[in-house]
Amino acid sequence: MFNFRPFIFSALLSTALITNLTASAQTEMPKTEPDPPKQWHLMDLKEDGYFGISIKQAYLFLKGKKSKPVVVATIDSGVDTLQKDLKSILWVNTKEIPGNGIDDDHNGYVDDIHGWNFLGGAGGKADFTETTEEVREYNKLKGKYADLSEATATDKKAFAYWQRVKTVYDTTVNKARTETEQLQPIMNALMATSGYIKKSLQIGANGTFKETDLVRVKTTNDTLSQSKYVWSTIFSQEGGNKTNATIIKDLSEYLAKLNNDLSPDLDARKRIVGDNVDTMDHKPYGNNLLKFADASHGTGVAGLIGAVHGNNYGINGVADNVRIMAIKAVPNGDEYDKDIANAIRYAVDNGARIINMSFGKKISPHKEWVDDAFKYAASKDVLLVMAAGNDNDDMDKQPDYPNDTFLDGSSTDADNVINVGASSAKLGDHLAGDFSNYGQKNVDVFAPGVKVTTIDTDAEFNTEDGTSFSSPITAGIAALVLEYYPTLSAKQLKQVILQSATPLSGTMVYKPGSKTEKVDFTTLSKTGGIVNAYKALQLAATLQGERK
Secondary structure, three states: OEOOOOOOOOHHHHHHHHHHOOOOOOOOOOOOOOOOOOOHHHOOHHHHOOOOOOHHHHHHHHOOOOOOOEEEEEEEOOOOOOOOOOHHHEOOOOOOOOOOOOOOOOOOOOOOOOEEEOOEEHHHEEOOEOOOHHHHHHHHHHHHHOOOOOOOOOOHHHHHHHHHHHHHHHHHHHHHHHHHHHHHHHHHHHHHHHHHHHHHHOOOOOOOOOHHHHHHOOOOOHHHHHHHHHHHHHHHHHOOOOOHHHHHHHHHHHHHHHHHHHOOOOOHHHHHOOOOOOOOOOOOOOEOOOOOOOOHHHHHHHHHHHOOOOOOOOOOOOOOOEEEEEEEOOOEOOOOHHHHHHHHHHHHHOOOOEEEEOEOEOOOOOHHHHHHHHHHHHHOOOEEEEEOOOOOOEOOOOOOEOOOOOOOOOOOOOOOEEEEEEEOOOOOOOOEOOOOOEOOOOOOEEEEOOOEEEEOOOOOEEEEOOHHHHHHHHHHHHHHHHHHOOOOOHHHHHHHHHHOOOOOOOOEEEOOOOOOOEEEHHHOOOOOOEOOHHHHHHHHOOOOOOOO
8 A cells, every 4th residue: 555644634634524514603623734845855944844765965076076877766556658858858768669569578578668667457447446455455365264263273373364364354344334424414415515615715616725725715704704714724734725626635645545445346456466365376467557547656756856956847856867667556546566576576687776666554464575586686686775654653563564574584674775754854753654654663754744735647736645655765776876876786775764864862763653642753664864865975985885
């Protein structure tokens, strides 16, 4: 599942918003915290007051130096290959002749010009609407284990796995049911109040509005006053740069995801892709189509890494000389272990030096396949950068998958893997993203991930929270370092990024998920710091490259 922050209303919205629909028209409007600047994640704390990655200082340090292009793979939801900020920086498989229906380079993938879609099927389709792994596993195993007990089960290890699956399944389904009951009335309220606002603004049924437009709404009756209050509250929570249409779309997609857990289509994979997800038979599957309705996430991730510089459009990516290899393997739901293992191998075999992985899940039925792919990447000197996740969990106690604690005991902290949590724009007690996973052993470092703006599909832009954005910002730093210091190994890239993240000792922050408990920021990750491009480059300049 994508490691962006799900569209979740705060307790204020989920419990009080509907009540507020019938509140007095004189209710005081909520105060809105100003959003940080559009590209705060690139800024410098000392110079700008925002805890970004000091990109201006980084490029001043690099002035006069020459770079070499670096291929960065994004294992994600695909990309919009026509996006103006990405089109010219997409990786191109020069060994393949576009559109001839032949596997010219004999790598097993037909017409893989910019990457591959492991969720693809015949007729240009893709299995991009999935459920969680625990729902799939529960339904697969319940016929065999539901009527057994620990005493009657003959295979104790398999039964223990079933018990874990069932526990996670019950939690997931109960959460989906509860949130659907809470959010569906809010969805109905947003649809209704949006109509009243649009009518007042005279913008038509297909028009959109932002927070700044609300000042023009003349509250001539209680219904309009209440509608204005609702949207002021929503914008104060979700950010004033979003439109009503974007917020409704996000909530609609989140409700659809919840429904996928409650009423899963368990035959979609077989019907669309046609393979056996429980067999690693190395038979070709998928297609070369990278843009579907769910490409927003992958497009945004790719943009943060390397969106074109200086084109007076969109954003500037962290790195200025990358080629994005787009691999579609993550649906709106949980990814399959088979796809992730194959996606990593595809990226490695086709020249990627860095792989970004902004996804994660709670159950991994074929973890050994992914472990082997991690090891394969290490053997080929490829860096893996991963999002820590958005459940405000301690990953030292509740690990997500994939991870670099291998089943065979060969690793508990791989030299080529960086796990990234999310930080916010301002130094203070809210520095750690309230949603971010953390862990002094299993999260390596934090990076900007709160109210980060990036590109979207169809020439749009998006501001979101999530470790999904922290990870590509970190991958972008790694790519920038590698552009100018190409002999550094994956191990050295990890070393550079971690050692250049200055521990913030004594900085007390709210522990993710808590509104009362404060902890020292250094307890939330291995480094206790936040990534910094300028410091990483300074350190890289002192190293002798180990790349073979």
